[in-house]
Structures are given as structure tokens and as C-alpha cells.
Amino acid sequence: MKEALQVFTEYIAKNGLKVTPQRLRIVEVFLREAGHLTTEELYERVKVVDGSVGQATVYRTMKLLCDSGIAKEVHFGDGVARYEQKYGSEHHDHLICEACGRNLEVIDEEIERLQEELAERHGFTLTSHRMYLYGVCEDCRTSKK
């Protein structure tokens, strides 16, 4: 399988953009870290490696990563954008615990299929979707008792 980094550099080349050390550092950090990082969190981690990188570049680069198809912007509802890896990791939805903030990536093929059908019934061609399930996880439920 093609590597995410390669997808990114090819996208750069194809669009007459440039591969810079800043961009490489940001992509590296992004690909290394699992989960759903905010721009702020990415910025903090990149600064450890290279303190000279600016916030604006992180913002600009994350947009670029989304355009290139290796990142995806997600919103959990707290007003901050988060990014997750898209390339090489199959699509998934989110199951979020409202008590501890824990976030599970879940997938249900049956639901996926029904979403397509539902859209089709309304004359839509689906391009993507986001599904967030909010609830309370087992641990929080038992410890609250």
C-alpha cells in the first residue's frame, strides 16, 4: 500500500506546491500520533521538535493534509477542530462518553448500507457522512453508582 506520506508529497508535486521542512515535521507528528488532535495539540508537539514553527503554518498545513486526502477534520461539538488520519484507515464513526470524554471509533456495515439507501431515497448521492453517538460508557456508569 502507498504510504500516507507519499500520498501527501505526490499531492504537493501535482499542484505545484513545495515540500518544506515545516510541512514534513507537521505531517510526521500527525501520522505518528493516534487519536484526534486539535491544531493546538499538534502545534505543541511540533514545537518540541522545532520551536521555530508557527501556529499559522500548522493551521495551513492541516488544511493541506485534508485536501491531499490523508487527514480528516472532525468536530465533537466543543468548537475546536480535530484531525484524524484518513488515509490507510477505514472509515469509522464516533462513540463518545459524555462523562469521561473517551472516544471510541466504531463502524457498523449495516448502518453504512442503510445510510446510502436513505440518501438515495431522497435523491441524494452520498459523498460522506459523520455520525456521533453520545452516551455514557460502562466504566463511568458503574463508578457513578
Add this chain to the structure above:
Amino acid sequence: MKEALQVFTEYIAKNGLKVTPQRLRIVEVFLREAGHLTTEELYERVKVVDGSVGQATVYRTMKLLCDSGIAKEVHFGDGVARYEQKYGSEHHDHLICEACGRNLEVIDEEIERLQEELAERHGFTLTSHRMYLYGVCEDCRTSKK
């Protein structure tokens, strides 16, 4: 069925809060207008009725409406909060056209059921969920050809 306005005033009373003319005007506008209004749009419409109402009050009141259970905050991904009526209108998901911005409220009982199951499989008790389906509607698809 109990009216949404009544649900709101009861919530106010139960929590030692106060019914003010500003709040009443904002609730009235919110309940009258269908769709998914931003705070800014609500503010504009309220100002027509009473120019003295401030933006901050609209923000504060919308939070209150959510707490009381008659409003729900939704995010379509453009960084602005929108509010839709919750009380008296059954739950629904969103089917959004990426070309014209049109927004259909949709519901599929089978998906709802599977979401519960999915959450349960992971030990979660579901409290709510948000599902956004993005695609292109029939009109946009044909006019683009």
C-alpha cells in the same frame, strides 16, 4: 400535548430563574421560525420586534432553551452554531447538499435501532446522537451536467 413554551416556563420556575420579556421574545421568534437558525439570524429577527435586545441575551437564552429541552444545538461544519426545535418534533438526522446547502431532515428507524445496538455492544448507554449525511441532491446533480 404540552406546549414548548410551557415546557420552557416550567423549567424557568423549577430552577428559580425568571421569565423576562426578552426571553419571551426570543423564544417566540425561535418557535415561529422553522429550520436551523444561527444566533446571529435569531438576533436579527428579534431586533425587528424589539431593537433593545442585546446579542449576549440571545446567546444566553439559546443556551437556556437547550437546557430546558426545547432547543437543540447543531453544527453543520461551518463553525457556527445553529439551533433547531427539539420539543414536539421527533428526532431526525440531516441530509445536506454540498452544492446548494439544502438541508433535509431525515429519519430511518432501522438506523436508529442499529445505533442503539452498536453502542450497547461497546458497553455504552446512548443518550443522543448526531448524524450528518453529506452529498449532492438531485437538482444539483442534473443542473451540473
Add this chain to the structure above:
DNA sequence: CTGCATGCAAATGTTTTGCAGTAAC
């Protein structure tokens, strides 16, 4: 060399908050 990319700071846009005055209960 050319033009895209960078860091900085200023600007933007949305939402929140402090405060002194006002009004509901």
C-alpha cells in the same frame, strides 16, 4: 530566479464574560 511558504502580528468572527444598572419574584 520565480513564486510559493513562512513567522509574526494584526485582523476576523463567534461566543463568553464582567459590570453596573434594572426588573422579576
Add this chain to the structure above:
DNA sequence: GTTACTGCAAAACATTTGCATGCAG
């Protein structure tokens, strides 16, 4: 009379942008 509520302006955020400089191609 309390206590919560209001409008205003300032503040707090996250994010974007203008600009002079730097550097990849």
C-alpha cells in the same frame, strides 16, 4: 428587598490573513 437578568463593551477563543522575508524547485 433579593436575586437573577440585561445591555454594553471588553475579553476570550479559534482561526485566518497581510506582509516582508526566506527558501524550494
